[in-house]
Amino acid sequence: MTVVRSAITQATWTGDKESMIAKHEQFVRDAAAQNVQIICFQELFYGPYFGITQDAKYYDYAESVPGPTVERFQALAKEFHMVIVLPVYEEEQPGVLYNTAAVIDADGTYLGKYRKHHIPNVDRFWEKFYFRPGNAGYPVFQTAVGKVGVYICYDRHFPEGWREFGLAGAEIVFNPSATKPGLSNRLWELEQPAAAAANQYFVAANNRIGTETEEFGDDAVTFYGRSYFVDPRGNYVGDVASTDTEEIVIRDLDLGLIREVRNSWQFYRDRRPDSYTAITAP
Numbered sequence: 001m002t003v004v005r006s007a008i009t010q011a012t013w014t015g016d017k018e019s020m021i022a023k024h025e026q027f028v029r030d031a032a033a034q035n036v037q038i039i040c041f042q043e044l045f046y047g048p049y050f051g052i053t054q055d056a057k058y059y060d061y062a063e064s065v066p067g068p069t070v071e072r073f074q075a076l077a078k079e080f081h082m083v084i085v086l087p088v089y090e091e092e093q094p095g096v097l098y099n100t101a102a103v104i105d106a107d108g109t110y111l112g113k114y115r116k117h118h119i120p121n122v123d124r125f126w127e128k129f130y131f132r133p134g135n136a137g138y139p140v141f142q143t144a145v146g147k148v149g150v151y152i153c154y155d156r157h158f159p160e161g162w163r164e165f166g167l168a169g170a171e172i173v174f175n176p177s178a179t180k181p182g183l184s185n186r187l188w189e190l191e192q193p194a195a196a197a198a199n200q201y202f203v204a205a206n207n208r209i210g211t212e213t214e215e216f217g218d219d220a221v222t223f224y225g226r227s228y229f230v231d232p233r234g235n236y237v238g239d240v241a242s243t244d245t246e247e248i249v250i251r252d253l254d255l256g257l258i259r260e261v262r263n264s265w266q267f268y269r270d271r272r273p274d275s276y277t278a279i280t281a282p
Contacts, residue, residue, distance in 0.1 A: 002255040004145045006172065006202075007031045007039040010225045011246050012210035013048045017061065020046040021069060025076060031248055032080035037106070037145045039248075040085035040174040042208050043153050044099065047089065048215045049178040049208060049223070051120075054129040062091035066110045070102045078108030083143045085150055087176045089130075090115070099131045099152055101176065106144035114139060116152040117161060124180070124221060125154070138164035146171040146255055153177040156191050156205075159198070160279065166199035166268070171255050175205045180221035188226060197234030200261050200268075202253050204229050209244055229253065232261040 009027050014020050024041055031039050043049070046069060050058035063069060069088055077084045083106050090100035090113070099116035115134030119127045138161055140149045149165035149172075156162075156175050165173050175192060188207070196203040208223035225244060229237040229251045237251045262268065 002146070004172070004253045004255060005035055005037050005250065006145075006204060006229065006253050007034075007036040007248050007250045008174070008176075008204050008206035008227050008229070009039070009041050009045075009246075009248050010206055010209050010227045010241055011042060011045070012208075013212045013215065015214060017046050021072065025072070027248055028073070028076045028080060028082065028084065031250065032082060034248075034250055036082060036248075036250055038083035038085070038143065038148070038172070040101075040150075040176055040204060040206065041087055042206050043087045043176040043178045044089055045087050045176070048212045050215075051127045051130065051178070052124045052212070052216045052219050052221065054126045058130065059091075059097065062089040062097050064092075065090040065100050065102050065113050070104065070110060073102075074104050074108040074110060077104045077106060081106045081144075083145055083148070085148070085174050085176070087150075087152065097131055098134060099127070100134075101150040101152060101174075103141045103143070103148060103150065105141075111141045111143065112139055114150040114152070116155055118155045118158050120154045124219060127154070138168065140165060140168040140170045149173040151175050153179065156195070157187070159195065162195040162199050166201060170199075170201050171258055172202045172204060172253065173199075175203060177205065177207045178223060179207045181224055185224070192228075193230045193234040193236075196230040196232055198267065200232040200265070201258055202229065202231055202237075202255075206241075206249070209242075209246065232258050 206227035
């Protein structure tokens, strides 16, 4: 039996980048005190969710990956022997920007990054103004605690990527998000459990909380939290988090359940990729 103590966070915007980074450094310390082995922060963790508007000033939040913020958390990962999934705004070069998650191993090694593939462009999610679509595939990272993938927010609506992670051997897939009330509420309840069950691995889904009124005025939305873990059967692991309280959600994930579930339901044996011709058609 391999049990991994895992954590996700849901947090409010403080008003500036440095204090957000400091807040999340403290989350790592607090999680370490509870023997957490892997932690993932929310989407674009050190900034506001600037997709609310279209303003070039928010390009200034982008930085290289690896870069200064990744390096700060590499030091913490090494100090506390913790794997860290770090969703950041990446600048590959001026004008070439991505919504990215860096993965840092428990010895502080930078393992690589995932770039968000699916970029929305709907009311108050004007992300095409800020990001290019991801172009680095669907990597699965061999970490000290197991095989880890990352799928970011709007990605979750697209089942093809979930399956890519499963085919590559993922055991835990994190879905850091910034999700507001409305059409998304029911999908938030459905999609990650369905993905976990269909692909037979653990999924961790975390969402922001709070209303970033001081940043965006009347355009601000209220992020509703409700972060959670689900197991390879699609069942919640513990309770779903609150809608309005800052939390480190910590759960013990028994990776041995993956083999048990796959021995019962042979989805990977019985899938028929030779027959799915329309899926990959442009």
